[in-house]
Amino acid sequence: MSSDSSVPTAPLSLTRVEMQALGDRALAMVIDHFEHIRQERTHDSMPREEAVSLLQTPLAEQPVSPDVLLDTLARHVFPKGFRTDHPRFYAFVPSPTNFVSVVGDLLTSGHNLFAGYWFAASGAAQIELTVLEWLQRACGYGEGAGGIFLSGGSMANLSAIVAAREARLGAHDARAVVYYPDQTHSSVSKALRVLGFSKAQRRMVATTDDFRLDVGALEAAIATDRANGMRPFCVVANAGTTNTGAVDPLHDIADLSEREGLWLHVDGAYGAAAVLHPRGKAALSGLERADSITLDPHKWLFQPYELGCLLVRDARHLHHAFRVSDDDHADYLADVARHTYEDVNFFDRGIQLTRSFKALKLWLSLRTFGLAAFRGAIQVGFDVADFAQQWLEASGQWDIVTPSQMGIVSFRWRGEGLSDAQVDALTARTADRMREDGYATIMSTILRGRPTFRVCPIHWDANVGEMAEALTRLTRFAVEETARA
Template sequence: MTPEPATPPTAPLQLTRQQMQALGEQALAMVIDHAENIREQRTTTSLSRREAMERLQTPILETPTPPSELLELLARDVFPNAFRADHPRFYAFVPSPSNFVSAVGDFLTSGHNVFSGHWLASSAASQIELTVLEWLQQACGYPADAGGIFVSGGSMANLSAIVVARETRLGGHDRQSVVYYSDQTHSSMSKGLRVLGFSKTQRRMVASDASLRLDIDALAAAIATDRAKGLRPFCVVANAGTTNTGAVDPLPALADLCDREGLWLHVDGAYGAAAVLHPRGAAALEGLGRADSITLDPHKWLFQPFEIGCLLVRDAQAMKAAFRVEEDDHADYLADISRHIQDDVNFFERGIQLTRSFKALKLWLSLRTFGVAAFRQGIQVGFDVADFAQQWLEASGQWDIVTPSQMGIVTFRWRGPGMSPDAVDALTARVVDRLRADGYATVMSTLLHGRPALRLCPIHWDATTGEMATTLTMLTRFAEEDIARR
């Protein structure tokens, strides 16, 4: 007997239109308040683990809680207690200077819950993604048959690039293969190589030169030594704006070397590659288009909210060959995809993920809303404020420039006449902590040439030289007061 349909139960996860409207308005007001009042907020606040547990650790409940109360809890206890990487005075790490239009794009992406793994499921969304990728490919100097994919960030983009390089140059895993990168390369590269099964003996870290760029002669010598040992060099990773100092490796010379040696050239431009949109950035990134693959993070210098990274590959077919689902993988549930769609782009064939969101929407929406000229102007702000910081520090007579303003980053160290290097090291840490405790701005330190140095990365599109001058004045005062107390 054919069963009778059951009476539908009350939908357990449904709100009424009025409830959705009220909740959406409350959430929207929170985001607008954040955007409008961000300059009045602290740049960083952090709770201890004990404080966080006391405020936020609760058992899961069987009974409902009004969502308005939950949003109030978030506004009170969660969002204020974080690094505000979108703050105009957040100069640490690499900021993520977001914009409201892209935040709306993220909301629309989540609200419509578009699956963007293959063409059949998201033809229009896939076309928008391809369009934005083409914009970036053209900006980087890539040909029409290049390809790309949006991923979570630079870490996943770098890992994916090595997969493509390995499959293209080696045909798969080879215990004799070797990858080369400088001592200034982002830690995601070492981690990704380890995840992919490359042992320490296959990961060759090459010393950088005095300008903290990959040393061509040292690289060539390492490659020759490894070939003589019977190893298989196959990939060089270059930097297009290191996280530490904004240094750009000598891309034309590296491309020449890789051409001669038959090596894959991957450029980690997670931070700096987006600056190619600006004439100054394009000049610094000469040779970028000769790379076999490029990492670029729009959630950095393209002013997008987390997360959106990007991998571009000169040959789109190389991506597809590296990530294809082979017949013996028994992906029978994808049979209709291959039966209906033969020539269109399926993003699961360009990367690791099958299930993936419509990451391109926020970037497309903001680029179309503001125009590329506005983004170019935002990049200019980063250059200008970093240049100003260097000029201020040099004029003060109390700080030494460790690395000059390049790609929106400048590093510096207290001059400290009569102080030992170790004493200046300790002073650097105390000044960083005091500024963070004050909350007006955030500056962090890094290690350069074996010593800590303060580092500024003022790439917010609304950063100002006035606020930078105030920050540097505070750092100077904190250093002077610290010395006076000892």
């Protein structure tokens, strides 16, 4: 697109001036986003027809000015969705980012290192290993532990089950069974389906009143399966469920897993990062006994998508499950194959061959801000969730379903004089009103069959004043909907 005819250009090249101008404009957009997000709605959307009319274009032969394209993105794309990085986005598990990591992403794609094997990017591999070691140690793992950065929790859970199957069974077995509590994230049962486990091999286990795995029920299920000739080999426990932040009784589950010879995988996609904070560390006692742990930096470690992580107590299990073997006939990797295990080829630890330098942004931000700042950022989530619980209790109009734990509170409209079914319907209408309002995003989930609100205010810039305002609005909408019930 060079307009400077004195500069010879290859088809996709820009001059330095053009690169600078485009980069400056894009960077300014991102800085504006960081500066003004608080003044914006937490979510917005548009109907499909509008999106088609604005964004569906033919792929033109001729160039278009990137300024025009950036305008389109700024007006019709970036504002139209959930602002999961907004300080008042309290739904799901938010993904608050930080500017340093955003710059990290720019550097990652700008340099495009191939972080699949050691001598293709040895410095990058060492940084990934260093960051993995920080996380391993934080989770209580010692010598011999290892891991890999992946796209997110879904990939980490799937990879963990592959490693567990390889370690405990050596091959797929139609009698193999995996156990997980009924509060487990859907990515686990989806991973099992993808890996070829039938419904009879996916054993969902009941939870107790506090939404934590019922260890007695797990023990009974294992005994029944063994009696029926099945092969129990893996338990998935939670270190912070998506619904309520519940942490399963990790020590009891680890004891049982050891007795039964089962692989214990702990899904801490969102919760395990809290191990960097004393309160989280206390709540997560027993995490260190897991054979593998999912921990997503793109959740409570404030990184942009897509950054998940799988940690394994014994790194050799990842290697056994994922190494490129002779059977794979990767002839073009012959020169790589001569290298030693100590070199660490990440393509031997996970599914991907080509992978980006994923840990750069986490390394850059952890080092730039320091661990104390991250601990403080995690503390905000605990504090604002505690405040939300106190506010809801003081209101006298809401029932706390689960108290503040791992930065999540769940609650239901008391609806004096209304039936459960009426409160269910009212919850849905109140959620709609909240979405239309746009000040904050608070959504419902289903707990024990009943629609229930939840908040997960884990943004490092969340505050109690805005939480109070959001809950005030939610209460007003619930009161108005009650009057109509």
